[in-house]
Amino acid sequence: xxxxxxxxxxxxxxxxxxxxxxxxxxxxxxxxxxxxxxxxxxxxxxxxxxxxxxxxxxxxxxxxxxxxxxxxxxxxxxxxxxxxxxxxxxxxxxxxxxxxxxxxxxxxxxxxxxxxxxxxxxxxxxxxxxxxxxxxxxxxxxxxxxxxxxxxxxxxxxxxxxxxxxxxxxxxxxxxxxxxxxxxxxxxxxxxxxxxxxxxxxxxxxxxxxxxxxxxxxxxxxxxxxxxxxxxxxxxxxxxxxxxxxxxxxxxxxxxxxxxxxxxxxxxxxxxxxxxxxxxxxxxxxxxxxxxxxxxxxxxxxxxxxxxxxxxxxxxxxxxxxxxxxxxxxxxxxxxxxxxxx
Numbered sequence: 001x002x003x004x005x006x007x008x009x010x011x012x013x014x015x016x017x018x019x020x021x022x023x024x025x026x027x028x029x030x031x032x033x034x035x036x037x038x039x040x041x042x043x044x045x046x047x048x049x050x051x052x053x054x055x056x057x058x059x060x061x062x063x064x065x066x067x068x069x070x071x072x073x074x075x076x077x078x079x080x081x082x083x084x085x086x087x088x089x090x091x092x093x094x095x096x097x098x099x100x101x102x103x104x105x106x107x108x109x110x111x112x113x114x115x116x117x118x119x120x121x122x123x124x125x126x127x128x129x130x131x132x133x134x135x136x137x138x139x140x141x142x143x144x145x146x147x148x149x150x151x152x153x154x155x156x157x158x159x160x161x162x163x164x165x166x167x168x169x170x171x172x173x174x175x176x177x178x179x180x181x182x183x184x185x186x187x188x189x190x191x192x193x194x195x196x197x198x199x200x201x202x203x204x205x206x207x208x209x210x211x212x213x214x215x216x217x218x219x220x221x222x223x224x225x226x227x228x229x230x231x232x233x234x235x236x237x238x239x240x241x242x243x244x245x246x247x248x249x250x251x252x253x254x255x256x257x258x259x260x261x262x263x264x265x266x267x268x269x270x271x272x273x274x275x276x277x278x279x280x281x282x283x284x285x286x287x288x289x290x291x292x293x294x295x296x297x298x299x300x301x302x303x304x305x306x307x308x309x310x311x312x313x314x315x316x317x318x319x320x321x322x323x324x325x326x327x328x329x330x331x332x333x334x335x336x337x338x339x340x341x342x
Contacts, residue, residue, distance in 0.1 A: 031263075033061075033071045033255070035096040038082040038201045040224045041075030048224040049281030050098055050247070051075050053151070053274050057249065060270045069263055071096070082199040090146035092254040098153070101246045102181040103199070108145050109326050110138070110333050114246030115157075115181035117319060118312030119337045123279060126154035126244050134336035141329075148256055150271025151249035153278040155218035156237030156286050160203075162213050165233040165301050169314050178203060178215040183319035184243065187311070190318045200225065207231055218245055219285040223292055232298035238286040240303040242311035249274070 035058065039048045044055040051073070058071035080088060086104040088094035101114030113119060113134075120126045129135040130152045142149060157180075159166045166172050173192030179185040185195040196212055200221045206212035207230040215227070219237055228234075237244075249271055256264055290300035324331040 030067055030070050031259070033069060033095040034074060034079060035071050035098070036074045036077070036079040036085055036088075036094055037098040038077045038085075038199060039075055039098075039221070041073075041078075048220055049278065049285065050153075050220060053153075053249065053278055053281070054098055056277065057151075057270055057274060060273075061266060064266045064270065065263055069259075069266070077201060082201060086147070086250075089250060089252040089255075092146075092252050094252060095255045096150075096249065096251045098151075098247065098249045100180070100200075101248060102183075105182055108141070109323075110141055110330055112181055112183050112323065113138070113333055113337055115243060116183050116315070116323065116334075116337070117187050117243040118308075118315040119320075119334075119341070120154065120244040120246075121241060121308060121312070121341075123154055123156070123244070123283065125340050126246070127152075127279070128340050129246075129337075132336070132340055134333065134340060137333055137336055141333075142250075143253060146253045147250050148253050149248045149250050150267060151274050151278060153247045153249065153275065153282070155220060155245045155247055155282045156241040157216050157243045157245055158219050158222055158237040158241075158286075158289060159214055159216050159235040160207070160222055160227040160231035161233040161235075162207060162210075162231045163233070165235050165299065166214055167235055167301055167303065168307055169310055172214070175213040176211065178206070178212055178217075180216050180245070183315070183323060184216060186319045186322060187315050190314055203227060204230060216243070218247070218282070219289040220282065222289045223285055228293050228296050228298055232293070232296070234290065234293040234298055234300045236286065236290050236300050236302050238290065238302060240305060240308050242303070242308045242315075 035054050037054060039050050042048060042051050044052055054073045058073055061069050061071050083103060085094060085097040085099050089097055101111045105112040169191040172188055175193050176196055177188050177193040178196050179188050188195050200217045203215045204225050293300050324334050
C-alpha cells in the first residue's frame with residue numbers, strides 16, 4: 001500500500017467527531033465541487049434526511065475552509081442519471097455522491113454486500129462495519145476503484161405493495177417486485193416473484209402503471225417518493241428487518257487527492273461527524289413511515305424475529321452461495337461480513 005493510499009484509508013476509517021482544524025492557509029480562489037443524488041430536494045432543515053445531510057455537509061465544508069471549498073448539491077438526479085453516478089466518481093467526472101452502494105454492483109460485484117439480505121439485521125451491527133475487517137476491506141476495495149466513503153449510512157428496508165403485504169417469503173409468489181440489488185432479486189425469484197430492476201426514484205411511476213406490484217426500498221424513500229399514494233400495504237423495517245442498505249456519501253478518490261491535505265482532512269472529518277445525523281434520521285423514518293401509511297388508510301405490518309430468520313435462511317441458500325461463488329474476493333468479503341453477525 002503506497003503512502004498516499006495508507007494515509008487516506010487510515011483517515012477515513014479513523015476519523016473522529018472532534019473535527020478537522022481549519023488552521024493553515026487556504027487557496028485564494030475557491031474550489032467548486034459538485035454533489036449529486038437521486039432523492040427529492042428540500043432545505044437544510046426540511047425534507048429527505050439524505051438531501052439534508054448533503055446540504056449540511058456542503059455548508060460545513062464551506063464554513064471550515066473559510067469559503068475555499070464550495071459544494072453545490074444537485075438533488076433529483078438533476079445533474080446526471082442515478083446509475084451513472086458511481087462510474088462518474090471513479091473517473092473524476094463527478095466529485096461527490098450519496099447513492100446506494102449496491103448500484104455499483106455491475107462494475108464492482110463486491111459492493112452488492114451493501115444490500116445483501118440477512119447479512120445486516122440491525123443498525124448497531126451495521127455501525128460496526130466501519131472499523132471492522134469488512135469495513136477496512138471495503139474501504140480498500142473502493143480506494144482501488146477510485147472512490148472513498150466519507151459517511152457510512154445504513155437504512156432499514158421495507159416493502160410497499162399494491163395488493164397483499166409481503167411479510168413471509170411465500171407472500172411474494174406471483175408478484176412483480178423490485179428488490180433493489182442482484183442478490184435481493186435472487187431471493188425474490190426463489191420465493192416465486194418476478195423481479196424488476198430500477199432505481200428507487202422510478203418506483204412510483206412503475207407502480208402507478210401496474211408494471212410493478214411491490215417494491216423494497218428504505219423507509220426514507222417510501223416516504224420521500226410518496227409510495228403510499230400507489231401502494232397501501234406496507235411491511236416496515238422498524239424493530240426488525242432482514243435487509244439494510246448501505247447508502248454512503250462518497251467522494252471521487254482523484255478529486256479528494258487533488259485537494260490540499262488540510263482540505264482532505266476537513267472532508268473526512270465532516271463526513272464522519274454526519275453519521276450520527278444519518279442514523280437518527282433513518283431510525284426516525286422507520287417509525288414515521290408507518291404513520292404515513294395509516295393516515296391514508298393503508299396498513300402497516302411489522303416483522304418478527306422468526307420471519308427475519310426465514311428470509312435469512314432463503315438468502316443463505318441462494319444469494320449468499322451465488323455471491324461467494326463469483327470470485328475469491330467476494331467469498332472473502334462475505335466471510336468478513338458474517339463475522340459481524342456474531
